[in-house]
Structures are given as C-alpha cells and as structure tokens.
Amino acid sequence: MYTQAMDLIAKEAGNTTPATAEPEAYQREFDAKIDRGDFIEPKDWMPEGYRKTLIRQISQHAHSEVVGMLPEGNWITRAPTLKRKAILLAKVQDEGGHGLYLYAAAETLGVSRTELIEALLSGKAKYSSIFNYPTLTWADVGVIGWLVDGAAIMNQIPLCKCSYGPYARAMVRICKEESFHQRQGYESLLVMMREGTPEQKAMVQDAVNRWWWPALMMFGPPDSESVHSPQSMRWGIKRVSNDELRQKFVDATVPQAEVLGVTLPDPHLKWNPERGHYDFGPINWKAFWDVINGHGPCNRDRMAARRRAWEEGAWVREAAEAYAEKAKRRATTHPTAA
Amino acid sequence: MFVTELLQTTPDPAAETALTLPDYDPETQAALFRYLLRLGDSVLILGQRTSEWCGHAPVLEEEMALANFGLDLIGQARMLLTYAGALEGKGRDEDTLAFLRYEHEYRNVTMTELPNGDFARTMVRHFLFASWMVLLWARLQSSADPHLAAIAGKAVKEARYHQRHAGGWVVRLGDGTALSHDKTQAALDDLWPYTAEWFESDEDDARLAQAGIAPHPGELAAPWRETVTPTLAEAQLRMPPESPFRSHGRWGRHSEHMGHLLPEMQYLQRAYPGGKW
Ligand SMILES: [Fe+2]
Ligand SMILES: [Fe+2]
Ligand SMILES: [Fe+2]
Numbered sequence: 018m019y020t021q022a023m024d025l026i027a028k029e030a031g032n033t034t035p036a037t038a039e040p041e042a043y044q045r046e047f048d049a050k051i052d053r054g055d056f057i058e059p060k061d062w063m064p065e066g067y068r069k070t071l072i073r074q075i076s077q078h079a080h081s082e083v084v085g086m087l088p089e090g091n092w093i094t095r096a097p098t099l100k101r102k103a104i105l106l107a108k109v110q111d112e113g114g115h116g117l118y119l120y121a122a123a124e125t126l127g128v129s130r131t132e133l134i135e136a137l138l139s140g141k142a143k144y145s146s147i148f149n150y151p152t153l154t155w156a157d158v159g160v161i162g163w164l165v166d167g168a169a170i171m172n173q174i175p176l177c178k179c180s181y182g183p184y185a186r187a188m189v190r191i192c193k194e195e196s197f198h199q200r201q202g203y204e205s206l207l208v209m210m211r212e213g214t215p216e217q218k219a220m221v222q223d224a225v226n227r228w229w230w231p232a233l234m235m236f237g238p239p240d241s242e243s244v245h246s247p248q249s250m251r252w253g254i255k256r257v258s259n260d261e262l263r264q265k266f267v268d269a270t271v272p273q274a275e276v277l278g279v280t281l282p283d284p285h286l287k288w289n290p291e292r293g294h295y296d297f298g299p300i301n302w303k304a305f306w307d308v309i310n311g312h313g314p315c316n317r318d319r320m321a322a323r324r325r326a327w328e329e330g331a332w333v334r335e336a337a338e339a340y341a342e343k344a345k346r347r348a349t350t351h352p353t354a355a
Numbered sequence: 356m357f358v359t360e361l362l363q364t365t366p367d368p369a370a371e372t373a374l375t376l377p378d379y380d381p382e383t384q385a386a387l388f389r390y391l392l393r394l395g396d397s398v399l400i401l402g403q404r405t406s407e408w409c410g411h412a413p414v415l416e417e418e419m420a421l422a423n424f425g426l427d428l429i430g431q432a433r434m435l436l437t438y439a440g441a442l443e444g445k446g447r448d449e450d451t452l453a454f455l456r457y458e459h460e461y462r463n464v465t466m467t468e469l470p471n472g473d474f475a476r477t478m479v480r481h482f483l484f485a486s487w488m489v490l491l492w493a494r495l496q497s498s499a500d501p502h503l504a505a506i507a508g509k510a511v512k513e514a515r516y517h518q519r520h521a522g523g524w525v526v527r528l529g530d531g532t533a534l535s536h537d538k539t540q541a542a543l544d545d546l547w548p549y550t551a552e553w554f555e556s557d558e559d560d561a562r563l564a565q566a567g568i569a570p571h572p573g574e575l576a577a578p579w580r581e582t583v584t585p586t587l588a589e590a591q592l593r594m595p596p597e598s599p600f601r602s603h604g605r606w607g608r609h610s611e612h613m614g615h616l617l618p619e620m621q622y623l624q625r626a627y628p629g630g631k632w
Contacts, residue, residue, distance in 0.1 A: 083415065086409060086410045087410045090409040090410040093407075093409050094403060094407055094619050094620060095620065097450075097454075097623035097632040099399075099429055099450060099453055102429055103426060103429050103433070106409070106422055106429070107422070107426060109422065110418070110423070110426070113415055114419060116415055117415055155623055200361055204361075208631055209631065209632070213631045214627060214630050216627055217627060217630050217631070322410060326410065326411045326412065329473070330412065330413020331413075332535055332538070333413035333414075333528070333535070334413055334414060335534075336528050336531025336535030337531065340527040340530055340531045
C-alpha cells in the first residue's frame, strides 16, 4: 500500500526534463539560480551529478535517523521514570518522523523509499556511524541528546539554507526538533549531576568519556581529506567545512560541560586566546574509518535489527497491498457501495 | 547552542497540579485507590509492551503509530497513578507506584502483560483493548469523581484513535493474504479468553458502581461485543468460542510473563536506590 504509492510519486517526479531539453541553456539557468541563492525545486532541471549527490546525502541522512532510533530505543523499556519514558519515546518517534520527511524529500528526486531502504539493507548505502556505538547505561541517552543531537544541529543548521528546496524545508523542521532533543538530554544530565547519587554522577562521566570523540567525528574527515566538499559547496548542498563546524561544536560544548560538572576526556583541550578558539587533541581517524567500514562495536547489530524488522514486516506490507487491491476491485464492481 | 539556551527548562504537561481530594468514606476511598491501580496499571503495562516495538515495526508509519499508542497510554498511566497516590495519602507518586511495587501489587488486566508476538497479535490485542476502553472511558466521563471524569475526558479521544487505527489493521490483515488471515485468526483465538476478566467484578466494583464513580464491569460486556463484532466480521475473522479459562490480573495474580516484564521496567529504580532522574 505505502510502497506502491511511493513508487508512483517517484516516477512522476523523475520525469521533469522536457524532451526538447537543451542541456547548456538548462545548465546556465541552474547555475544562475545557484548563484542567486534561489532554491532548486523538484520540477526544475538539474545536473545528474547534483541529483545523485543529493539522493546520496538525503537518503544517508534519512537512514541515519531511522537507524538512530535503535541505540536510544534500547532504553525505552528501562527508562527510570514515567516522565523520562515519555520524553524518550517522543524523541525516538521524532527521529522516525525525521526519517519520513527525509525519505519524502529524496523521493522528489526520482527514487522510491523501498529502493532506498533496500540499498541500506544491502550495505550499499551508509548511515551516520555514530549509531554504531552502544548505549551501555541510561546516561548514554542524555549524553546522546546533548552531544549527538548537538553535533547534528551544528551540522544541519547550514543545510536549512541549502540549494534544494525540499531538503532545506525538511531541515528547518528537523533542526527545531533536534534542539528540543538537545535541551532535554542536557536537562536530564543536569538533574543527575546536581541532585543524583555518586553512582549516577559516575554513570554520566563514563558516558561522556565514551561519546565525546565519536561526537567530534560526526563532522566527518578533516577538510584536507574530504572528497565531496568542494563540489558540494559550489552547489550549496554543503555550506560550512567539516573542520569549521567541528571547531564551532567544541567551542560551544566546553562551557556546557563546565556547567554540567563533567570532564571532557581530552588532556589537550585548552582555550587558545590567539585563535579565539579551544584547541583540542588529535582525532583517531583510524578508529573513525574502522567504524565506517563496518568494524564498529554495533554495525552488525544495527543492520541485523533493521533487516529483521524489514523481513519480518514483509507479510504485513504484502497483506496491506492485497487488501488495498481487493478494496479497489470491490469499489469498481459495486461502484455505489460506500 | 549556548549554555543559557540549553538551561531553559521545558514544562512537563503531565506534571501534577495540587489535587483537591473528594471527601470519601474510608472504604470508598480504598476501593477507588484499587480501581485507579487497575486502570492505571493496565494502561501502563500495555504502554510498556507497545514501546517494545520501537525500531522494529514493519513500516516507518507504524513506528510512529505504535509510539503514539505508547505515549498516550503512558500519559494516561501518569495521571491515574498520580491520582491514586494522592488519594492513598502515603506519599507515593506516579513513579513509586509504577516502579517500586511487587508483582502481586500490580492490578493490570492480564492481557496487557502478554508478549507482543507478531504485528497481527499486537494489533488484535490493541483493538480489543481500545474498544473496551472507549466504552469504559465514555462512562467514566460522567463519573461522580471529578478527577476520574477529567482523565476520562482526555483518554476517551485517545482510545477512539487507537481503536480506529488498530481496527483498520485487523481488517487489512484479516482480509489481506491467506498468511495474514491465519496469523490474525490465531491471534484472536489466543487472546479472546483473556477478555472475560474485563467483565468480572468484586466488592470494590459494586461499591464504586453504587457511588456512581465507575460503571459495573459486567454492564460493558454486551456493548463491547457489539462494538467489536462488525470489525471482526469485516476482517473475515471467526468469533472464538466461549472458554472456561479465566485470567486474574485485576486481582494481582499474573501470568508468568509479568515476572519478566517488571525487572526490565524497574531496573534503574532498583539498581540506583535514591537516584534522581
Ligand atoms: Fe533526528
Ligand atoms: Fe538528524
Ligand atoms: Fe534528535
């Protein structure tokens, strides 16, 4: 039912280049729009490379939202209070909603959600590797809200002004919700650090120790090694460099850690008055690439969980389609029946 | 984001406001306390089960719907248990009641604690339960107890949505493929005997019915059957035969499943005594 409808929308959206297209004229118009800072819309002509890059980026983002439901979902049934259970459930639900808007934005570029999901499950498409780390304690939930949602916001705010209209608009809504998540995560840590038992405080510090470096890696490889950045900058798909964003994140987070009363696990972290920024220690990029290449602590678990949900849900999706077919047949045989 | 922005507190919609308690005789007060646990635990435990689906639903839209179910049920549980604690007057709040009781002190109807099983079983259970709750909340809206009436006014709308959404799936799965039909029928056959408990009653029920606080459970049996029958028929499902089986969750005697659900739910409260969350 769902998937069929999606495929149709996708086919229509894919059919936007007129038969009489003169690529050069279209290219000039496209470039002019980009230069003026106008949005590119689904019906507009766009270069194939732009379309492909966007599909890759938006679908990777969508997959990240959906896979990202798993680490925190791991704690919903064990949340310590009913209020925290409700907050966490609503947060994880928001992430699913982000997945939905983003899949819808990708579909305007002529792919279907099913194709995208299959690319994820076959291992062809990637998702953010931050979700390949385990949530070992309840404090991980708060720290993910604070640092992971925080880093996501840093990454995504520039995308609210990206050149592709549907993506930019999805990002506006998503960023609003992500900052809500960040605040809730931070607040839950504050309660534990200010009013909690020594055991709870130790739990928070341990979670910070484990998530700090992976959070810094969320901004991607250093600018010197980033493959797609220059072209994406030109297209307005990416507007601020990985290293700039990372620095901005560190600068914003250090004072937050002080207020919280936790230590960030980096002996080199120090204010540099000349640069007007915090200096921080070297990032272990080998660890980063290991996780991206499938060797993180939870890569196998995350993919297995997504595959299981998809495979075990197949009979449900088939039943829904079969029912929709029958309903359609009934409507045509008895057109007057309600 | 700046620290100051991060420190802005977000209001908690379910946070308790000071309750003015109705003036009941001790027996009525105790009976209402137990009744609130029966209701509150039922929605709490079903909410707990429903939230187990998170990340595992057959389509993303159903992730959202199941999370909605869970959120509504947990919200209802918070209101009911908060009121129960206030009425009891021993300083127990929603969390003390939700997380720090022994198994036999939970009063949820047994069906809510059964494992989710597959998607058909989850939706059949939700449909049967929500159909009952729609009738119950509708009656409780005119309860002589003002707090319970107010909770019912909010909950009845949520239960209607649950009934409609889960009922839609019962029909789609029951009348979908041969495989989905068989799974749905098996779920219905399996769950049906657990509905009998909902309509049984004891002295508490009689007392609350007498006081106009809650309907007599038995009064809902026929209307409930009438509500679910058309949907089950549309779904091409056979109504299961009556069974002498009885469950007793409302009396604190649970299935074996409850002893696995509780330690998971209570883990942090038990492992970090005195913690602040
Ligand atoms: Fe998100
Ligand atoms: Fe995100
Ligand atoms: Fe988020």
